Amino acid sequence: MSRNQLDDKIKRARRSLRSSRAKGTAVGAQAQATLDTLLARQNSQAPISRLPYELLRKILVHSVVHVYHEPGISTKLLRWTAISHVCRYWREISLDCVEVWTRLLFRSPELTQMMISRSKTALIHINASLIARFPRPARTRLEAVQLALQRSEKIRSIDLEAPYEAMRKLVGVMRLPAPNLHWLSLCVHPYFGSFTRWNLPTNLFNGQVPNLRRLRVRGYDIHRDSPLFTPNLTHLEVDLYKRSVSTLSIRQLLSLLERFPRLEGLVLKGVITVADDSEALELPHLASLHIEDTLSHCIQLTDVLRFPPEARVMLDCTAAPTGPSIDWHPLFSVIANRLGYPERVDPFHSMQVWAEEQLVRLRLWLSEDIDDRYAAWGEWSPPKIAISVTVASLSQFLHAAFESFPLHGLRSLSLAPPAQSAQDWAGWKLTTQDWMAFFLLMPSLQTVRVRSVAERHLVEALLPRRSHPTTKGKSEICLLGLEMIILDQVMIDGGFDSIFMDQLSRYLVARAALGSPIKELHFRNCMVGQQTIKRVGEHVDKVLRTELPESSPQVLVDEGGFWDRRTALFGDAREG
Numbered sequence: 001m002s003r004n005q006l007d008d009k010i011k012r013a014r015r016s017l018r019s020s021r022a023k024g025t026a027v028g029a030q031a032q033a034t035l036d037t038l039l040a041r042q043n044s045q046a047p048i049s050r051l052p053y054e055l056l057r058k059i060l061v062h063s064v065v066h067v068y069h070e071p072g073i074s075t076k077l078l079r080w081t082a083i084s085h086v087c088r089y090w091r092e093i094s095l096d097c098v099e100v101w102t103r104l105l106f107r108s109p110e111l112t113q114m115m116i117s118r119s120k121t122a123l124i125h126i127n128a129s130l131i132a133r134f135p136r137p138a139r140t141r142l143e144a145v146q147l148a149l150q151r152s153e154k155i156r157s158i159d160l161e162a163p164y165e166a167m168r169k170l171v172g173v174m175r176l177p178a179p180n181l182h183w184l185s186l187c188v189h190p191y192f193g194s195f196t197r198w199n200l201p202t203n204l205f206n207g208q209v210p211n212l213r214r215l216r217v218r219g220y221d222i223h224r225d226s227p228l229f230t231p232n233l234t235h236l237e238v239d240l241y242k243r244s245v246s247t248l249s250i251r252q253l254l255s256l257l258e259r260f261p262r263l264e265g266l267v268l269k270g271v272i273t274v275a276d277d278s279e280a281l282e283l284p285h286l287a288s289l290h291i292e293d294t295l296s297h298c299i300q301l302t303d304v305l306r307f308p309p310e311a312r313v314m315l316d317c318t319a320a321p322t323g324p325s326i327d328w329h330p331l332f333s334v335i336a337n338r339l340g341y342p343e344r345v346d347p348f349h350s351m352q353v354w355a356e357e358q359l360v361r362l363r364l365w366l367s368e369d370i371d372d373r374y375a376a377w378g379e380w381s382p383p384k385i386a387i388s389v390t391v392a393s394l395s396q397f398l399h400a401a402f403e404s405f406p407l408h409g410l411r412s413l414s415l416a417p418p419a420q421s422a423q424d425w426a427g428w429k430l431t432t433q434d435w436m437a438f439f440l441l442m443p444s445l446q447t448v449r450v451r452s453v454a455e456r457h458l459v460e461a462l463l464p465r466r467s468h469p470t471t472k473g474k475s476e477i478c479l480l481g482l483e484m485i486i487l488d489q490v491m492i493d494g495g496f497d498s499i500f501m502d503q504l505s506r507y508l509v510a511r512a513a514l515g516s517p518i519k520e521l522h523f524r525n526c527m528v529g530q531q532t533i534k535r536v537g538e539h540v541d542k543v544l545r546t547e548l549p550e551s552s553p554q555v556l557v558d559e560g561g562f563w564d565r566r567t568a569l570f571g572d573a574r575e576g
Contacts, residue, residue, distance in 0.1 A: 123156035177208035188219030237267035332404030347409025435461035
């Protein structure tokens with residue numbers, strides 16, 4: 001049968017199926033079976049079905065691993081199990097490929113048991129969320145997860161999120177030794193269910209997890225003598241949701257961390273309750289540090305940790321003082337000292353300042369870390385330094401940052417002011433003089449990005465001005481090295497930002513008159529008309545209007561790089 005003949009038969013079979021459904025006749029099942037047979041024959045003739053066995057097997061495994069650890073897995077529960085029904089060739093490959101069945105699904109206990117059986121002797125992965133938004137009955141999913149947890153000798157990774165009551169039942173199943181368990185993540189969801197008990201049992205897996213490498217505990221108090229704290233840990237995250245009933249001092253925390261000489265990733269949220277004097281602790285392999293605590297605890301804990309200057313540091317400072325005379329130098333200085341600044345001369349490449357009302361996020365990248373000119377806002381690589389803190393004066397905060405870090409080599413500045421409704425926050429408003437002073441500290445700036453709200457004072461600081469007698473009446477213009485301006489989600493033609501566009505046009509005209517026009521002007525997700533583009537395009541080498549997603553659905557949500565799913569879940573020889 002030729003390809004055209006097969007296509008015609010499929011069309012007729014589909015029409016017959018629609019007709020039988022519309023009439024409510026009893027031949028619908030027969031029509032569906034005929035269509036399935038024809039589709040299977042069509043699939044067997046597709047070019048991908050004629051690929052060599054080993055190549056097709058690798059493609060299937062790669063797809064399974066990638067989909068399984070995407071956010072929102074509940075919406076694609078059976079996406080890859082359907083491959084065993086495409087054609088006989090694919091079914092033969094999928095049934096023979098145990099890696100396809102090791103990433104368990106929990107639609108029903110029967111499906112989970114089937115996948116465990118097909119995984120044969122291979123180690124299995126458990127990734128499940130039992131919070132209320134999932135459509136399947138909670139009891140069915142809970143029973144399926146419990147069934148998988150009973151096979152503790154086969155488990156390589158566990159990633160569970162559930163309300164307290166459901167998590168208590170799951171933890172109760174974890175009684176037998178888990179000699180092959182490498183990764184364990186237990187997250188008690190803070191918004192579902194009531195909390196009646198907070199301590200994680202000390203007899204998990206009968207205290208036998210000799211190969212545990214990565215441990216994440218959220219919402220549970222965990223005893224310092226827990227057998228989960230093995231000396232082989234390379235990644236540790238403890239998040240108590242600020243509900244801890246125990247007391248932990250910095251000295252006690254350092255005593256605990258001292259037991260993990262191979263630690264590479266450390267995330268601590270709301271762990272410290274008592275500040276005290278402690279001796280410094282060396283963590284020679286630490287590559288990523290994330291602390292969420294009060295400002296004073298963040299400073300104290302960062303100060304007593306010693307780690308390589310190549311590490312990434314993220315501090316979320318809560319309960320920070322909000323007075324106008326806060327000195328931010330201690331915060332920046334302790335980070336600079338731990339990372340070897342100012343002795344190190346590596347200049348930062350990119351700076352991002354993101355404000356949400358009075359909460360400011362400052363992110364810094366080194367030159368070798370990121371080229372953000374063509375990257376969507378939410379898809380940049382992890383920063384070298386990330387600080388989140390409540391401030392009363394953004395100008396004072398940024399001045400302290402410029403005085404503490406080597407920012408003279410910045411080539412990219414990204415700015416996200418607070419929303420229009422929050423513009424009455426006086427602390428955000430940087431004056432034209434503030435921007436002029438900052439631009440003098442960034443002589444190498446090449447890219448400026450403004451997101452959501454037009455920052456008029458920034459553009460006004462770029463305008464030509466006669467500022468010194470030596471100019472002899474000629475206008476000076478700063479940042480002659482600026483090559484690209486990106487406006488991201490700024491409403492240009494809505495009437496709100498006409499002053500901003502007038503100032504920007506004046507700057508573009510002045511640059512063109514000096515023989516050094518801006519090379520690229522980007523309007524990303526902006527409400528901008530053709531007349532505006534034509535008006536500014538006369539003075540710019542290139543004007544681009546693009547509609548880009550704020551973030552790609554293919555990007556994995558992996559805060560702090562804890563799981564490192566892009567590489568580790570395909571099989572990491574170091575941890576195997």
